[in-house]
Amino acid sequence: MAEDGDVPAAWVDRLHDVVVEDDLAAIDAAWIVICTDPATGFTSYAGPYVGVRALAATEWERRIQDSWDAEERLVFRVARLAAPQSFGFTADPCGS
DSSP states (O other): OOOOSOOOOHHHHHHHHHHHHHHHHHHHHHEEEEETTTTTTTEEEEEEEEEEEEHHHHHHHHHHHHOOOGGGGGEEEEEEOOOOGGTOOOOTTTTT
């Protein structure tokens, strides 16, 4: 593993910029809510939501379930949607 002194300052600055840019982009990015029933494993998806609205939707669902028995509760997660190009695919896979 490289020591801090072994890494050029420009690389560290660029890495910082990439992380900050990604964090800022996440604010307006598309997110989905992933709902899983632990008893059956059935999973559904809702969205996309913009930014923290996915978290708000998840929290709303969790509050509804507060009165449910623990074994009946669903598990909610959020995930950021990536652009198709970020995985090396083209935006139009059909080539039209």
